[in-house]
Amino acid sequence: MPYYIGDVIKEEKRLIARTPEKFRDTGIDVKLNTSAEGIDADKGIVRLSDGTAIPYDTLILGTGASAFIPKIPGVELEGVFSLKKLDDAIQIKNFINNKECRKAIIVGAGFIGMEMSEALRVRGIETQVIDLLPRPAIRWDPEFSKVILEELTRQNVIFSGETGIVSIEKGMDFRLRMKSTRGEMDADIIIIAIGIRPNTKLAHELGLQIGKSGAIQVNFSQRTSKEGVYAVGDCCEVYHRVSHRWVHIPLGDVANKQGRVAGRNVAGGTMIFPGVVGAQSFKLFSLEVAATGLDEAEALNSGYHPVSNIIWGNAIARAMPGEKRLGLKLVADRASGKLLGAQAVGTLGAVNRINALSCALWTGIALDEIAYLDFAYAPPVGPAWDPIHIAAQELMRKL
Amino acid sequence: MSKNVVIIGAGAGGASVAAEAKRMDPSLSISLVEGGPYTSVAA
Numbered sequence: 001m002p003y004y005i006g007d008v009i010k011e012e013k014r015l016i017a018r019t020p021e022k023f024r025d026t027g028i029d030v031k032l033n034t035s036a037e038g039i040d041a042d043k044g045i046v047r048l049s050d051g052t053a054i055p056y057d058t059l060i061l062g063t064g065a066s067a068f069i070p071k072i073p074g075v076e077l078e079g080v081f082s083l084k085k086l087d088d089a090i091q092i093k094n095f096i097n098n099k100e101c102r103k104a105i106i107v108g109a110g111f112i113g114m115e116m117s118e119a120l121r122v123r124g125i126e127t128q129v130i131d132l133l134p135r136p137a138i139r140w141d142p143e144f145s146k147v148i149l150e151e152l153t154r155q156n157v158i159f160s161g162e163t164g165i166v167s168i169e170k171g172m173d174f175r176l177r178m179k180s181t182r183g184e185m186d187a188d189i190i191i192i193a194i195g196i197r198p199n200t201k202l203a204h205e206l207g208l209q210i211g212k213s214g215a216i217q218v219n220f221s222q223r224t225s226k227e228g229v230y231a232v233g234d235c236c237e238v239y240h241r242v243s244h245r246w247v248h249i250p251l252g253d254v255a256n257k258q259g260r261v262a263g264r265n266v267a268g269g270t271m272i273f274p275g276v277v278g279a280q281s282f283k284l285f286s287l288e289v290a291a292t293g294l295d296e297a298e299a300l301n302s303g304y305h306p307v308s309n310i311i312w313g314n315a316i317a318r319a320m321p322g323e324k325r326l327g328l329k330l331v332a333d334r335a336s337g338k339l340l341g342a343q344a345v346g347t348l349g350a351v352n353r354i355n356a357l358s359c360a361l362w363t364g365i366a367l368d369e370i371a372y373l374d375f376a377y378a379p380p381v382g383p384a385w386d387p388i389h390i391a392a393q394e395l396m397r398k399l
Numbered sequence: 400m401s402k403n404v405v406i407i408g409a410g411a412g413g414a415s416v417a418a419e420a421k422r423m424d425p426s427l428s429i430s431l432v433e434g435g436p437y438t439s440v441a442a
Contacts, residue, residue, distance in 0.1 A: 018414055018439040026421050028429045035434035036407045046405050046432070054430055056405035062413025086440045202407065233412025252411045259415025266404055266416065267423035 001089035002112070005096070006119030012090055041206055041226070058228050058266050061216065062259070063199040065234035065250050069192055074168025079175045082192045083112055092191070101125050101188040105178055107165050108193035109136035114148075114284050116191050117157045121285075125189070126156070130163040130180060139280070139291055141329050143310055144345045148284060155285050196250060198235045211237045213248035220272035222262035230266065232258040239275030242293050242340055242361055243302040249276060277361040278341070279354065286347045290354035293341030293361045296331055305334040309395045313387030315349035317379035324348040328387045330357075330367075330395050337366035337399055339392075349381070353388055367392045367399070401428045409433035410440060 067082035233255035
């Protein structure tokens with residue numbers, strides 16, 4: 001959706017994978033602008049906001065998650081938005097297209113905050129990002145945050161860390177005035193992007209088990225604790241193959257897979273969703289930023305003995321003109337030599353390294369094999385000794 | 400007698416359930432209930 005707002009994706013219909021008509025053509029009854037008000041589990045009935053009640057033998061909760069909006073004065077003012085659903089994106093884009101937007105403040109420097117900072121800059125809006133934490137994209141190592149901060153600065157995005165939002169008021173010269181813990185700032189548009197919470201109201205009503213993460217508990221078949229009830233997507237948990245825990249990782253690609261697994265099982269098939277290794281990425285102007293697996297803190301928490309290293313390598317062969325600096329961090333378990341996690345930042349090839357390492361995490365192979373893995377080598381796309389090989393070999397010496 | 404399948408939410412998850420379940424067993428009676436105006440948003 002940030003790409004739609006930044007007008008890289010021009011039309012909202014391109015964001016829709018399957019229209020209601022396509023569903024109806026196959027005989028699926030689609031009810032739009034209709035919410036489920038309540039569920040009568042004994043009768044097997046869902047009560048809808050249009051006053052009707054529909055019977056079910058099998059129920060699937062795909063209720064998603066909602067943007068967390070802090071209870072502070074002014075969040076309801078015109079020009080303050082959150083971004084979770086397509087409707088939000090359309091409203092934001094229309095606002096930027098039709099109203100004067102000289103300055104923007106983004107509250108929250110995670111994925112959405114980062115992608116939105118690029119979207120708004122591309123639209124020519126002066127952009128500031130604030131966050132309670134001291135650096136943006138906190139999932140990444142401080143050394144990589146530095147690179148991210150440098151890119152933000154190069155693109156004239158101001159980052160203010162350790163800054164909390166206190167209130168929003170109508171502004172004088174600009175539409176809005178924000179009071180933060182570090183002073184006051186002007187904006188014509190404010191985006192709140194400080195996290196999302198799973199929508200579990202119906203799950204609670206049904207008495208479903210909720211996981212420690214706050215999201216609905218499911219098993220590998222996407223079944224919940226109640227017979228005949230499944231859950232998929234942002235509202236439920238997912239199994240993390242490296243930490244061996246059920247966690248809340250709300251991502252669109254995961255939702256697609258879980259949905260297909262549940263769909264197969266509902267129809268009488270047998271399929272499991274084998275979980276995730278925690279692969280994640282975003283693009284920020286010229287940078288690719290990616291991570292997978294666990295960081296040291298998560299690894300310790302999961303019972304491992306983590307050791308890590310960071311290398312700065314070249315994403316292309318040294319002989320090629322120019323250099324594409326690539327930062328790569330590996331985390332491994334001292335006891336077994338198993339790779340536990342990785343992060344990468346660079347203008348080229350960061351995501352593809354993390355994808356390769358995500359496969360390594362999936363199979364649980366150790367550093368000694370990773371150090372000699374077979375990659376498709378050609379000077380424009382990598383050195384003969386890839387940064388992955390070099391990082392793994394170096395980390396092995398630390399075990 | 401066809402099973403009644405009700406899916407609450409037509410985002411990436413719910414929409415995928417509907418598509419796959421119908422594909423696997425066309426005799427299923429499937430309802431896809433969505434609070435907003437759009438289905439199957441890639442987000």
